Amino acid sequence: MNKTNPLLSVSDLHAWYGESHALHGVNLEVFEGETVTLLGRNGVGKTTTLRAIMGLIRKRTGKIEFEGKDLMRLPLHRTAYAGIGFVPEERGIFATLSVEENLMLPPVVSKGGMTIEEIYKLFPNLEERRNSQGTKLSGGEQQMLAIARMLRTGVKLLLLDEPTEGLAPVIVERIGEVLKTLKQRGMTILLVEQNFRFARRIADRFYLMEHGVVTTGFPVEELDERMAVLHEVLGV
Amino acid sequence: MIFGIPIQALFGQLLVGLINGSFYAMLSLGLAIIFGMLRIINFAHGAQYMLGAFAGYMLLAYAGIGYWPALILAPILVGLTGIVIERLALSRLYNLDHLYGLLFTFGLALVLEGVFRYYYGVSGQAYSPPPLLAGGTNLGFMFLPNYRAWVVVASLIICLGTWLLIEKTKLGAYLRAATENPSLVQAFGVNVPLLLTLTYGIGCGLAGLAGIMAAPVYQVSPLMGSNLIIVVFAVVVVGGMGSILGAIITGYVLGLAEGLTKVFYPEASSIVIFVIMAIVLLLRPAGLFGKDA
Amino acid sequence: MADVTMTGTQSTVGTRLEWLLIAVGIVALVAAPFFFYPIFLMKLLCFALFACAFNLLLGYTGLLSFGHAAFFGGAAYFTAHAVKVWGWTPEAGVLLGVAGAAVLGLVMGFLAIRRQGIYFAMITLALAQMFFFFCLQAPFTHGEDGIQGVPRGDLFGLVDLRMPTNMYYFVLVVFLIGVFAIWRIVNSPFGMILKSIRENENRAISLGYSVQRYKLAAFVMSAVLAGLAGSVKALVFQFATLTDVGWQMSGEVILMTLLGGIGTMVGPIVGAALVVTLQNYLATSEFPVTVVTGAIFMICVLLFRRGIVGEVYARLANWNGDRH
Numbered sequence: 001m002n003k004t005n006p007l008l009s010v011s012d013l014h015a016w017y018g019e020s021h022a023l024h025g026v027n028l029e030v031f032e033g034e035t036v037t038l039l040g041r042n043g044v045g046k047t048t049t050l051r052a053i054m055g056l057i058r059k060r061t062g063k064i065e066f067e068g069k070d071l072m073r074l075p076l077h078r079t080a081y082a083g084i085g086f087v088p089e090e091r092g093i094f095a096t097l098s099v100e101e102n103l104m105l106p107p108v109v110s111k112g113g114m115t116i117e118e119i120y121k122l123f124p125n126l127e128e129r130r131n132s133q134g135t136k137l138s139g140g141e142q143q144m145l146a147i148a149r150m151l152r153t154g155v156k157l158l159l160l161d162e163p164t165e166g167l168a169p170v171i172v173e174r175i176g177e178v179l180k181t182l183k184q185r186g187m188t189i190l191l192v193e194q195n196f197r198f199a200r201r202i203a204d205r206f207y208l209m210e211h212g213v214v215t216t217g218f219p220v221e222e223l224d225e226r227m228a229v230l231h232e233v234l235g236v
Numbered sequence: 237m238i239f240g241i242p243i244q245a246l247f248g249q250l251l252v253g254l255i256n257g258s259f260y261a262m263l264s265l266g267l268a269i270i271f272g273m274l275r276i277i278n279f280a281h282g283a284q285y286m287l288g289a290f291a292g293y294m295l296l297a298y299a300g301i302g303y304w305p306a307l308i309l310a311p312i313l314v315g316l317t318g319i320v321i322e323r324l325a326l327s328r329l330y331n332l333d334h335l336y337g338l339l340f341t342f343g344l345a346l347v348l349e350g351v352f353r354y355y356y357g358v359s360g361q362a363y364s365p366p367p368l369l370a371g372g373t374n375l376g377f378m379f380l381p382n383y384r385a386w387v388v389v390a391s392l393i394i395c396l397g398t399w400l401l402i403e404k405t406k407l408g409a410y411l412r413a414a415t416e417n418p419s420l421v422q423a424f425g426v427n428v429p430l431l432l433t434l435t436y437g438i439g440c441g442l443a444g445l446a447g448i449m450a451a452p453v454y455q456v457s458p459l460m461g462s463n464l465i466i467v468v469f470a471v472v473v474v475g476g477m478g479s480i481l482g483a484i485i486t487g488y489v490l491g492l493a494e495g496l497t498k499v500f501y502p503e504a505s506s507i508v509i510f511v512i513m514a515i516v517l518l519l520r521p522a523g524l525f526g527k528d529a
Numbered sequence: 530m531a532d533v534t535m536t537g538t539q540s541t542v543g544t545r546l547e548w549l550l551i552a553v554g555i556v557a558l559v560a561a562p563f564f565f566y567p568i569f570l571m572k573l574l575c576f577a578l579f580a581c582a583f584n585l586l587l588g589y590t591g592l593l594s595f596g597h598a599a600f601f602g603g604a605a606y607f608t609a610h611a612v613k614v615w616g617w618t619p620e621a622g623v624l625l626g627v628a629g630a631a632v633l634g635l636v637m638g639f640l641a642i643r644r645q646g647i648y649f650a651m652i653t654l655a656l657a658q659m660f661f662f663f664c665l666q667a668p669f670t671h672g673e674d675g676i677q678g679v680p681r682g683d684l685f686g687l688v689d690l691r692m693p694t695n696m697y698y699f700v701l702v703v704f705l706i707g708v709f710a711i712w713r714i715v716n717s718p719f720g721m722i723l724k725s726i727r728e729n730e731n732r733a734i735s736l737g738y739s740v741q742r743y744k745l746a747a748f749v750m751s752a753v754l755a756g757l758a759g760s761v762k763a764l765v766f767q768f769a770t771l772t773d774v775g776w777q778m779s780g781e782v783i784l785m786t787l788l789g790g791i792g793t794m795v796g797p798i799v800g801a802a803l804v805v806t807l808q809n810y811l812a813t814s815e816f817p818v819t820v821v822t823g824a825i826f827m828i829c830v831l832l833f834r835r836g837i838v839g840e841v842y843a844r845l846a847n848w849n850g851d852r853h
Binding site: 054055075076077078081094096104105153 | 417421
Binding site for chain 3: 466506
């Protein structure tokens with residue numbers, strides 16, 4: 001793991017929803033091949049951080065660099081081509097598209113993505129239901145589809161917003177396996193997650209967010225000794 | 237004789253209804269596509285239809301270019317003006333209330349219509365059908381002018397083709413997805429602003445195509461679009477803009493209904509579509525194919 | 530259409546300025562016939578009232594009607610017919626016109642409020658067009674000719690409206706009553722509910738208001754006042770024609786309101802004055818009026834959506850804000 005040059009580096013990131021100031025100077029780094037989890041209570045700006053990195057929130061200041069390239073100046077549709085894929089919290093499966101159309105929708109942004117056969121091997125359910133309407137899938141299958149469609153594109157970094165939210169334990173298990181597989185293949189992941197047990201199994205490092213800033217960061221090995229503090233901050 | 241109506245008159249009016257329906261279908265299809273992506277009701281659609289007819293007329297009058305090349309050129313010209321308008325003006329209105337788009341394109345329609353009235357007056361210009369389609373065929377029960385038969389067939393092909401483009405192609409998948417959630421599609425790397433520009437261009441091009449096809453049927457006149465567009469609005473209210481196929485079917489059905497009314501109760505033929513709209517609003521406020529109440 | 534309106538800029542400065550403008554305006558209107566052609570002034574007042582009535586719906590309820598010509602022109606036909614054919618007095622004729630507009634408003638409104646936003650606009654446009662075709666074919670409207678030579682008669686059997694000055698002051702009084710009524714409606718508890726519907730329809734529903742009924746009531750009130758303007762206009766010009774029920778007329782009243790300032794009391798009056806003056810000016814030239822009105826539409830939408838009066842308020846509010 002190359003610890004000198006981060007793949008993604010965010011410094012002093014501020015973001016606004018209209019007039020309301022949501023991020024107050026976020027600093028974080030993600031290195032190649034790492035899985036990093038953002039922790040924090042609801043409303044501290046975790047989702048906003050992902051959306052600001054992706055460029056979905058345009059009212060933002062600070063610095064976002066990906067492989068040394070400045071992302072702040074890129075229009076929204078160029079950010080993906082830098083090599084970043086986004087899986088939104090609400091999953092964003094299109095109702096007017098079939099499962100396969102949903103899967104094929106995001107353009108391939110660079111080489112090295114999975115082929116459709118590989119994807120179907122990883123997600124056999126999706127192949128079975130390739131001709132169904134996207135939103136007819138179960139919540140778990142929709143989440144799989146939302147992740148799967150980013151794998152074709154050849155992105156290096158996945159931004160995953162609460163992939164286990166509202167899903168049954170069996171499905172959460174399955175998503176954990178998928179993310180591990182991706183990790184083995186060298187995918188870098190920045191994850192927002194409330195589910196501790198899930199996060200500790202796949203994350204290499206954690207960042208804790210409070211009131212629109214990152215207050216602390218630590219590797220997974222320190223998770224147990226920080227548990228007491230985390231319980232207090234997160235209220236879990 | 238059917239219900240005391242000569243069979244020839246009945247089929248004659250049904251054909252007129254089918255012809256009108258073809259134009260309703262093509263125009264409401266364009267309106268629905270534009271509305272789906274841009275969330276703008278294109279009031280200038282009627283004016284762009286007029287522009288298509290005039291493009292055909294002017295190509296012939298000033299450049300000697302006939303119907304068949306004009307059938308390609310007129311929609312392209314109208315589509316290009318649409319692209320310019322979208323880039324210069326409409327793209328600035330997307331974040332505002334949708335009604336501003338309606339008001340802007342209403343102003344645009346007034347300007348286009350006014351300019352052509354200034355140069356060509358209100359009386360129509362004749363535009364003959366191409367020699368290939370001149371004359372007609374006697375079907376035994378009625379006389380079918382060849383050009384009209386062509387209009388019905390061509391409009392069906394155009395409507396079905398557009399429907400297939402949207403439902404079955406990659407570009408169509410982008411359009412459908414962007415209609416649902418434009419920012420996510422853009423975050424995936426699709427150039428949505430470009431897609432919006434193209435959609436408006438294609439929608440306007442469809443109006444222009446309908447216009448050049450209409451030129452030999454109706455007179456080419458500056459006012460040909462404004463009265464039509466209000467009827468097409470009623471068609472769109474009846475069909476609902478959620479469904480492309482719904483817009484097409486409603487267009488043909490209401491055209492036929494209008495034709496039938498001309499046979500049985502001619503006084504009401506100009507308002508029958510509005511009456512149907514009122515009835516649909518009472519019974520199914522969301523429209524026949526509409527999901528959006 | 531929440532962002533059309535501009536309650537935020539209507540500061541105390543705006544209100545004070547409005548009172549001053551109203552006072553100056555009334556004095557000017559009383560004195561005006563000594564300086565301008567009464568017929569021009571009466572036309573202006575009729576359209577100003579029409580635009581104010583329209584603004585009651587768009588500016589204060591957030592509903593864009595594209596069919597207000599039906600009420601304006603319809604009432605003109607009813608009044609003209611009653612006065613000319615039935616020999617009614619002018620006040621009875623006006624009352625009939627207004628009642629007719631109310632019925633039309635009730636029917637059109639009942640259908641149109643079943644859909645929202647852009648569909649509402651299209652439905653009102655289509656229904657008004659249906660009424661246009663009705664007027665084109667119905668015998669009493671005399672088709673393309675319209676109802677010509679409508680007598681003005683004596684108001685309450687006392688005031689001879691054939692005298693231009695008398696007619697002018699009658700129109701002025703009707704105008705002032707109409708605008709006062711709108712002002713009262715807007716500032717009543719009912720008006721507050723309308724504004725809350727405009728700002729956030731769903732919230733108004735969740736607060737327990739039967740939003741549909743309020744919308745319909747606002748629609749009918751707007752139709753009644755638009756009808757009042759149309760009835761009086763029929764007496765002023767002594768005719769009623771298809772022009773007044775066509776979609777172009779519905780577009781014109783939108784333009785007046787947009788140009789002057791949607792959601793302001795004075796805006797539509799200023800807008801109407803400008804548009805009527807412009808039309809009078811262009812009437813003598815070869816240049817087609819629709820090109821100019823269309824261009825103004827596009828410019829207003831692109832560059833100053835607040836309209837002239839709205840823009841003035843915004844500047845004043847800024848200036849006032851800077852001082853504190």
